[in-house]
Amino acid sequence: MRFDPERLKQSAWQEGKEYLDSAGINDRYPRRSMPSGRVHPVFETVHRLREAYLRLGFEEVMNPVIVEERDIYRQFGKEALVVLDRCFYLAGLPHPNIGISDEKIAEMRDILEKDLTEDDVEIVRRIFHAYKKGEVEGDDLVYEIASKINVPDYRVVSMLDTVFPEFKELKPEPTRETLRSHMTSGWFITLRSLIEKHPLPINLFSVDRCFRREQREDATRLKTYFSASCVMLDEEVTIDDGKMISEALLRQFGFSDFRFRLDEKRSKYYIPDTQIEVFAHHPELLGSSTKYADGWVEIATFGIYSPIALANYDIPYTVMNLGLGVERLAMILYGATDLRELTFPQFYADIKLSDFDIARMIRVRSVPLSREGEKLVDAIVGVCIDKGNEESPCEYPAWEGNFFGKTKTVKVVVVEPEENTRLCGPAFMNEIIVHDGNIYGIPRIDRWKKIFDEGVSTGIRFIDAFAAQAAAQIEQATLAGEEECEVRIRIVKTHGDINIEIDPVAMNFLTGRKKKIDLRGPVFTTVRSWVL
Incomplete structure (x- = not known):
């Protein structure tokens, strides 16, 4: 089954909340709401590969990232110049x-x-x-x-x-040091140092970054990537060991069947005819829009190191090396088609927001600060719901009290002084809902049933947002020593008119796709307050 980042995200959030609760941190900082985190697909794949290797009994090491030029010659012989052409040389001032x-x-x-x-x-x-x-x-x-x-x-x-x-x-002066272009460069150096320090067999793995001087970056290649590599060193190691480790490793990621084929590239540090490409079948690839629609993908390569290259490091044993690109595996697990978007979504990926994501980015702008102010909001909403359709002129008491226990007593009413209308306008109960990337302010009636059934409600009605604004202004006016305050709303034309703010990220998403923000309607509600 394809990896589910949302499930892990919720699990991590729950574990984090339990930790904050047990440490008493949430009690000390109650206003700070910690959102659930989000994993990066490449680093999550790195994490899963490390666990997979550990389950197979491999020991984790860190190979050198900076490799001397002479080591490339030791490993590749006459082909070293071609390899070095793809390496980054280090320089310093x-x-x-x-x-x-x-x-x-x-x-x-x-x-x-x-x-x-x-x-x-x-x-x-x-x-x-x-x-x-x-x-x-x-x-x-x-x-x-x-x-x-x-x-x-x-x-x-x-x-x-x-x-x-x-x-x-x-001006920078170049050195003879290079950044590791492939994990093999580090394995020779590491194994040479462990020969007389570590008992046989030596089974090691490293999941770390490599650097390659590509002519360009595109959907299938980057200048820096992660390699998940392992080595098995013993008196006798065979191709069958490579096949066994390949299958045992990749089955942990949902691959089922395997094919092994000689690699035509034939790197000089491998014994001829031992460099093998690993093809694996993943059911999630079947019928996909990628070139792997048949379910088969080339996912790893392994081989037996050449005795000549090993002799240059005084290694008298047989070594099998297996490696795979972490990003390649992550693309399969996450269904990605562009390596750049997967690795650097902040630069390349197009923003994707669900209706739920957009709904979370819609909020009431101005709210009261005191608990009394919150009660005032509920009181205003309650009066409007109960009496909103009463004919005018009319006036209904909503709340009486003080703010922060310090101000004078304040009385608040909902009023409509004009004749031949109602206490509240027709749109006061409109609810803000997101449907197919559009934002609507509509009433819960049969006409809009489909949008309410298929969309995501914010839970905010026009009267809720206006009541919060009215309570906030009355609270501020009273604290400033003003004797009276009146807050009025007429016809709503934009979300700002109804005390609603939309996160800029959501706004950019909506405008870029020509989606609607339709928050309109006659609310016509007035709230007055005065100090007793």
Whole structure:
């Protein structure tokens, strides 16, 4: 069965809530509502692969990320140049030899706004010398100078930028160190170090990042990716061991049948005819829109390391290595078709919001702060529901009390002074609901039954939002010492008119897809208050 991130999300939320409750944190910070978290598909797949390898009895290690160029030659021989073409070489900025002339001292005094003594200049000179020797790190240079001669950091930054152009003229100098382009580079180095420290057999795994200098990034390749790799070292290891581990590992992810085929690429660090491609069948791929609609996908590769490459590291045993791309597996588990969208959804993925997601992003804008204010909201809503259709002119008491236990007593009424109308307008009971990505403000009548049945209600009616606004304004007016306050709403034309705010994320989603925000209607309700 395909991995269900929502189920894990709810499970993680429940565990987190139980932890916060047991630690008493929720009691100390009651206003902070912790939302449920969301896993990243690649990192969740990394986590599941680690657990899968551990269940098979493998020991986890961290292989070197920075690999010397000479190690690539040891592993690939004459093909090393081709491999290195795909590697990132590391470079660093040199530490310049900085001199301090009389002219520069004068400039330093102007910028630092300090009459530098000979001792101050000597301190700066020593710090520059220590920086040149690597005894002072670049990110500590400004602090060291500022603290030693007692001047502000920002003036030292300005001094370095203006007086010493040597810093701006620095150019990176390449080294012979590369970023690991494939996990094999690290395995040779790790196994060499463990030969006399670890009893046989040695079964290790590592799920970590690799880097490859691709000409471009597209739906199937990135410049950085995760490799889930393992090695088995013993006096005798065969292709059958690779088949066994492949099947045992991948069955834990829902793959059922397996096919093994010789890999035509034939990497030099494998014994000829031992580099095997693993094809596996996953029922979730059947009938999909991808090129794997028949259910079969190439998912891993394994092989037996060449004795020649092993001899270059003084490894006298047989080694089987298996590896697979984590992102490739994650695409299958999550039904993704574009590697960029899966890995970096914040940059590439199109925003997707369900009706439920949009409904959660619709909220009442202004609300009262006090408990009394909350009671006032309920009172206003109650009067409008009970008396909303009464003919006018009319006036009905809603609430009487004070705010925060400090203000004078306030009386609040719902009123309609005009004749030949009603206490509330026809749209006061309209409810905000999301259906097919559209936002509607409609009444619960037969005409709109389908939208209510299929859509997601926010639970907010026009009168609820208006009552919250009225209570908030009355509360503020009373606290400000005002004797009277009147809050009135007439015809609603937009969501702002009815005290509703929609999250900008939802707004961008709706406008980009030309969806409706139809919150309109005559509410015509007035609330008055005065201090007794």
